[in-house]
Amino acid sequence: MIKIYLQLFIQFFGIGVFSFGGGYATLPFLYDIAEKFHWYSINQLTDMLAVSSVTPGPVGVNMATYAGFTTAGFLGAFTATFAIMLPSFIIVSAVFKILDKFKSNLYVQSVVKSLKPAGCALLAAVGIKLIFTSNLHLIGTLLLITFLISGFIKKHDPIFYLGGSAIAGLIIGHLRWIGV
Amino acid sequence: MSMEKSFFSIFKTFFKIGTLLLGGGYVILPLLTSELADKKGWLTADELCEYYAISTSLPGIVAANTAIFTGRKLLGTKGAIAAITGVTFPAFIIITLIASFLNEIVHFKSVNYIFWGVGIGVITLLFLAVKEMWEKCIVDKYSAFIFAGCLLLALSGKLSPAVIIILAVIVGLVYQFVQNKRIKND
Structure with a gap:
């Protein structure tokens, strides 16, 4: 039983070290964990993301707590949250001491310039994978296209998309247009 | 108005910020500015802006990084611990409650x-x-190249995200090394 907490710790520590780009940046790693360890399903992962986007707190922390809880209960939630934060603590403390050198270093700037598009690409890849693995049906695909077009035209609050899609899901499900 | 900087007062301030944070780390900067610079006068808005900017160039959760930076500036390691636990605490409680509730009702x-x-x-x-x-980040041919390369690698499904990130770091280092050489040769 101790083993699961140790594995959780290692995986989430890894996310803390390698995730890059803020907000949803931890998602590609959580997706990878779902595929490798089956601690939670991909469907559960999208539920987690939905809840994390509309509850207070940093999205990355919310997701870690949620994933840890789903994997191994309260103690799992604690382990995952602590583990994802620990690298931040170490890295920020180290950088804090050499702040000016860090900022002006050309290699640092170049690495950051590579990491930002890399983080963006990892997230885009998860989005594309989710389209193919979620059972969207034709009606869901149309809904997604509508949402994306409206989002690209004008920025709305996350609750707009999540609330709208929740209501749509409820109606579509009860009309039996989809078999969920 | 200046309040004493103690472990508890820092924890309390960040706890409040944690309950107000909604929709990702980006909103932490205006919250920090209002709480720490405007109300308490512990730090200047410029300092906070700088910590936030560096936090986005470091691995990990941006809001967590910013909290650790700010806490450390206020009260050293103790301050950093107070800030990070404070900002995480509300999220932790709310999510564990919601998660246990949702796991009960999924069969409906x-x-x-x-x-x-x-x-x-x-x-x-x-x-x-x-x-x-x-x-924000696709600004030239180089960043577009990194994006395309990482996207293809990620979609192929053969490499884990961590390995792709390490490759991006290596490419960044090599790119800078080559540029340095070029400048020297000119």
């Missing part, structure tokens, strides 16, 4: 319909986040 049909729909909302949010990141 209507809940499944809702989750099916919400899945679509989530994919939308994800692509909107990609769009926002894209606008």
Whole structure:
């Protein structure tokens, strides 16, 4: 039983070290964990993301707590949250001491310039994978296209998309247009 | 108005920020500015802006990094611990409550319909986040090349995200090394 907490710790520590780009940046790693360890399903992962986007707190922390809880209960939630934060603590403390050198270093700037598009690409890849693995049906695909077009035209609050899609899901499900 | 900087007062301030944070780490900067610079006068808005900017160039959760930076500046390691536990605490409690509740109700049909729909909302949010990141970080041929390369590697499904990130770091270092050489030769 101790083993699961140790594995959780290692995986989430890894996310803390390698995730890059803020907000949803931890998602590609959580997706990878779902595929490798089956601690939670991909469907559960999208539920987690939905809840994390509309509850207070940093999205990355919310997701870690949620994933840890789903994997191994309260103690799992604690382990995952602590583990994802620990690298931040170490890295920020180290950088804090050499702040000016860090900022002006050309290699640092170049690495950051590579990491930002890399983080963006990892997230885009998860989005594309989710389209193919979620059972969207034709009606869901149309809904997604509508949402994306409206989002690209004008920025709305996350609750707009999540609330709208929740209501749509409820109606579509009860009309039996989809078999969920 | 200046309040004494103690472990507890820092914890309390960040706890409050944690309950007000909604929708990702980006909103932490205005919250920090209002709480720490305007109300308490512990730090200047410029300092906070700098910590936030560096936090986005470091691995990990941006809001967590910013909290650790700020806490450390206020009261050393003790301050950093107070800040990070404070900002995380509300999220931790709320999420564990919601998670235990949701795990109880997932077997209802209507809940499944809702989750099916919400899945679509989530994919939308994800692509909107990609769009926002894209606008900030794809600035030239080099960054577009990194994006395309990482996307192909990630979609091929053979490499884990961590390995792709390490490759991006190596490419960044090599790129700078080559540029340094070029400048020297000119």
